[in-house]
Amino acid sequence: MEESKLKVVPLGSFQRTRYCGQVNAEDIGKSIRLCGWVDSVRDLGALLFVRLRDREGVIQVVFKSDTDEDLRRRAEGLRSEFVIGISGVVAARTAENVNSQMATGEIEVLAEELLLLNTAETPPFEIGDDTTASEDLRLKYRYLDLRRPVVLKNFRLRHQLSLEVRDYMDQQGFFEIETPFLTKSTPEGARDFLVPSRVHEGCFYALPQSPQIFKQILMISGFDRYFQIVRCFRDEDLRADRQPEFTQIDIEISFPHYDVLFGIIEGMMKRLFRLSGIEVPTPFLRLPYDEVMERFGSDKPDMRFALELCELGAAFQQTSFEAFRRVLDHNGRIKGLRIPGGAQYSRNQIDHWTELVRQNGASGLAWIRSTEGGLRSSLDKVLRPGEAEAVFQAAGGTKDDLLLMVADAKAQKVFDCLNALRLAVGRKEKHAESGRYAFLWVVDFPMFEYHEEDRRFYACHHPFTSPKDEDVAYLTTDPGRVKAKAYDLVLNGTELGGGSIRIHDMQIQKEVFRSLGLTDQETAEKFGFFLEALRYGTPPHGGIALGLDRLVMLLSGEKSIRDVIAFPKTARGTCLMSDSPSAVRDEQLKELHIRLDH
RNA sequence: GGGGUCGUAGUUCAGUUGGUUAGAACGCCGGCCUGUCACGCCGGAGGUCGCGAGUUCGAGUCUCGUCGGCCCCGCCA
Numbered sequence: 205m206e207e208s209k210l211k212v213v214p215l216g217s218f219q220r221t222r223y224c225g226q227v228n229a230e231d232i233g234k235s236i237r238l239c240g241w242v243d244s245v246r247d248l249g250a251l252l253f254v255r256l257r258d259r260e261g262v263i264q265v266v267f268k269s270d271t272d273e274d275l276r277r278r279a280e281g282l283r284s285e286f287v288i289g290i291s292g293v294v295a296a297r298t299a300e301n302v303n304s305q306m307a308t309g310e311i312e313v314l315a316e317e318l319l320l321l322n323t324a325e326t327p328p329f330e331i332g333d334d335t336t337a338s339e340d341l342r343l344k345y346r347y348l349d350l351r352r353p354v355v356l357k358n359f360r361l362r363h364q365l366s367l368e369v370r371d372y373m374d375q376q377g378f379f380e381i382e383t384p385f386l387t388k389s390t391p392e393g394a395r396d397f398l399v400p401s402r403v404h405e406g407c408f409y410a411l412p413q414s415p416q417i418f419k420q421i422l423m424i425s426g427f428d429r430y431f432q433i434v435r436c437f438r439d440e441d442l443r444a445d446r447q448p449e450f451t452q453i454d455i456e457i458s459f460p461h462y463d464v465l466f467g468i469i470e471g472m473m474k475r476l477f478r479l480s481g482i483e484v485p486t487p488f489l490r491l492p493y494d495e496v497m498e499r500f501g502s503d504k505p506d507m508r509f510a511l512e513l514c515e516l517g518a519a520f521q522q523t524s525f526e527a528f529r530r531v532l533d534h535n536g537r538i539k540g541l542r543i544p545g546g547a548q549y550s551r552n553q554i555d556h557w558t559e560l561v562r563q564n565g566a567s568g569l570a571w572i573r574s575t576e577g578g579l580r581s582s583l584d585k586v587l588r589p590g591e592a593e594a595v596f597q598a599a600g601g602t603k604d605d606l607l608l609m610v611a612d613a614k615a616q617k618v619f620d621c622l623n624a625l626r627l628a629v630g631r632k633e634k635h636a637e638s639g640r641y642a643f644l645w646v647v648d649f650p651m652f653e654y655h656e657e658d659r660r661f662y663a664c665h666h667p668f669t670s671p672k673d674e675d676v677a678y679l680t681t682d683p684g685r686v687k688a689k690a691y692d693l694v695l696n697g698t699e700l701g702g703g704s705i706r707i708h709d710m711q712i713q714k715e716v717f718r719s720l721g722l723t724d725q726e727t728a729e730k731f732g733f734f735l736e737a738l739r740y741g742t743p744p745h746g747g748i749a750l751g752l753d754r755l756v757m758l759l760s761g762e763k764s765i766r767d768v769i770a771f772p773k774t775a776r777g778t779c780l781m782s783d784s785p786s787a788v789r790d791e792q793l794k795e796l797h798i799r800l801d802h
Numbered sequence: 803g804g805g806g807u808c809g810u811a812g813u814u815c816a817g818u819u820g821g822u823u824a825g826a827a828c829g830c831c832g833g834c835c836u837g838u839c840a841c842g843c844c845g846g847a848g849g850u851c852g853c854g855a856g857u858u859c860g861a862g863u864c865u866c867g868u869c870g871g872c873c874c875c876g877c878c879a
Contacts, residue, residue, distance in 0.1 A: 248842090249835040264839070284829090303839055326830060329813055334840095336814045336828085340871045393879035413879080440878040563805085563875075653879095666879040764872095775872065 210281030212320050218289045225261015229310050231294040236313065238263070239321070241351065242286045243331075245279075252279050256290060256313075259356065264303075264312040265290055271314065278318055285324035285331065285348075291317035339766075343780040346771055358760045358768045365476055365756060366433055369453055372475050376468055378429040378455070383418035385411055385435070391730050392667060392720075394438035397448070400796040411437035414749055416666060417734050419456040420706055423745035424737050430456045433752065442775050444764040445698065445754055449773075453701075453755075456747030460705055462691075466490075466645060469693060469701075469748060473643065480759050488643040488693075496646055501539075501623035503649075506697030507642035509635030513622050514540050516609060519598035525586040527567070528611050536613035541622050542599045543629055546606030547573045554608075560628055561610055561621040569621075570609040572596050627697065636696070638761050644694040648672065651679075651686035652719060660721045665690040667716055669704040670746075676712060683719045693750065695758055703748025710738050 220239040227236060243255035243262055250269035255262050267276040282288065292313040303309030328345055329337035333354040342349040349355055370380065389396045389410035396410035412418075414436050422430045432454045439448060453472075457465060470486040477484045489507070496505055499512045516538045520528050528538055543549070558569040572581040572592050581592045599607045610621040630636045651671050652661035661683050663669060671679060675686040689705035707713045713735065717727045727735065753765040766772035773779055793800065 244839080246838050246841055247835085248838060251836040251838075253838055255839075266837085269836075298837085301837055306839075309839085326812070330829065338814085338871075341813080394877085438878060441876085443878085444873070446878070663879050776870085
């Protein structure tokens with residue numbers, strides 16, 4: 205029976221006429237040809253069903269003994285993930301055989317010809333939306349993982365978003381310009397990935413952390429409006445929303461105005477979200493940095509819920525409670541988080557929250573709870589009569605509320621703790637449900653941040669960020685109080701992007717470098733070409749960069765950007781599929797003038 | 803660099819106080835089956851318990867080290 209053996213054949217002139225997922229009831233009676241992967245085989249004997257899968261969907265193909273016994277027998281040789289071509293006729297299923305779970309469930313294809321184009325090993329995990337395989341296994345066999353429709357759909361969305369960005373930016377008058385990947389290492393900022401030069405012994409290129417300087421130079425060139433969907437590289441430790449290489453929608457405009465720039469971004473978000481059927485109201489809320497820190501304890505607050513921090517320093521001003529007394533004496537802060545109706549939370553729950561704030565560096569978590577018999581507090585033994593009532597009132601506490609309090613000499617620690625609590629409570633009370641999108645512009649960031657260890661200031665954004673006009677005078681006298689024309693776009697507690705109006709005045713740029721403690725010689729070495737460019741008629745300019753991976757992640761409801769990057773790295777920066785990074789041959793190192801230290 | 807958590811069949815997991823031959827489900831292989839769609843029924847194969855030491859008469863189980871996945875802190879202009 206040579207005929208009935210299933211053997212791999214060349215594709216030859218066979219061409220599909222359709223994608224599996226695009227066949228529908230209108231095609232009933234038509235002859236079609238399909239190509240795809242065997243999703244599953246259900247062999248009932250004289251009747252055999254194959255689920256055939258391609259990029260666009262799945263369809264059922266039927267092989268019957270009483271139609272073509274030889275063909276049906278050959279189909280018995282089919283296994284999962286074999287690659288096949290099918291010719292057949294589209295047929296309606298009888299009413300009782302309709303599968304309402306399937307997009308193509310009303311129809312099936314009666315096979316007339318079967319081409320085995322390739323066989324496949326049994327995959328290490330089942331390829332389906334409900335696979336139970338662990339993430340490391342999926343990453344090792346990423347090509348199989350990407351066959352799963354739920355995974356694929358993220359990349360379809362990502363493609364559509366990129367396309368929409370390009371179309372929108374074109375309409376807004378932007379040019380997409382490519383900038384170098386082999387570029388110059390610059391001080392400050394993240395750690396650079398370095399690329400050794402073969403031609404120039406001992407010299408290195410750096411992969412760009414962002415195209416920052418190049419896009420500013422394009423403004424000096426008069427390009428007026430630039431954008432790029434561009435890969436960026438930062439050699440820092442990874443997180444669920446951080447990869448060593450990631451993609452930004454990078455934007456720069458000349459003669460910028462907040463309203464113009466923000467309007468461009470808001471318009472873009474409107475269009476991108478519309479692709480997913482989501483209407484985004486604009487303009488987005490704008491709040492200054494100082495205010496969001498005081499109200500939410502974070503510079504990227506999740507605005508889907510209204511819980512806010514309250515100020516308790518004044519209410520504890522006269523306290524005799526030693527720990528709080530000390531904090532106030534050292535110019536520290538005492539702030540609280542009032543949870544309406546939170547009195548019902550158990551001691552056990554509060555213990556969990558105490559652990560949470562300890563992890564964030566606080567020495568403890570104090571609380572006041574409203575009960576039937578009056579207020580109860582963790583500080584009952586140490587507060588003066590009436591003090592708890594006064595504090596609770598200062599927090600706006602009413603019946604059945606719970607007030608959580610953190611005190612520390614360092615304001616940042618208080619903010620960190622209460623932000624962590626706020627997010628934990630928000631999650632617990634399901635305020636942050638999916639399907640809701642709350643945008644926020646955080647503006648007026650501080651210009652500099654003091655680094656205790658290095659005993660110097662660092663730029664909060666980057667050293668080309670313009671100070672606010674009214675703060676220029678403090679650049680050299682009191683850098684800590686200078687606010688910058690810098691802003692972040694925050695969505696649901698994730699920093700989606702950030703940018704600034706840049707410095708176009710050489711004099712101010714020099715003062716900023718001086719505030720950062722950089723000598724003229726250092727700045728000349730590192731930024732010389734850029735500083736020179738600034739002299740040749742630099743227009744006022746500014747821009748922003750948005751994280752495309754994070755945007756796709758939020759829109760697809762994924763918890764990690766790994767799910768929206770085709771070939772992502774693990775938490776330790778390796779690729780489980782290609783096994784990179786890896787050692788290289790000695791000759792390669794020699795050519796690069798590199799000797800290893802082992 | 804630090805903290806947490808996980809690692810047992812191809813996969814996901816169970817495995818009691820340290821004790822006989824390490825189990826289940828799914829998958830895989832073979833057989834039967836004309837309407838399946840998580841097909842069903844019968845049978846079968848499949849294990850370096852991540853790796854290495856140690857304790858013990860005896861280790862999947864206890865100890866130490868190490869490697870790897872994930873989450874968090876630091877870091878990320």
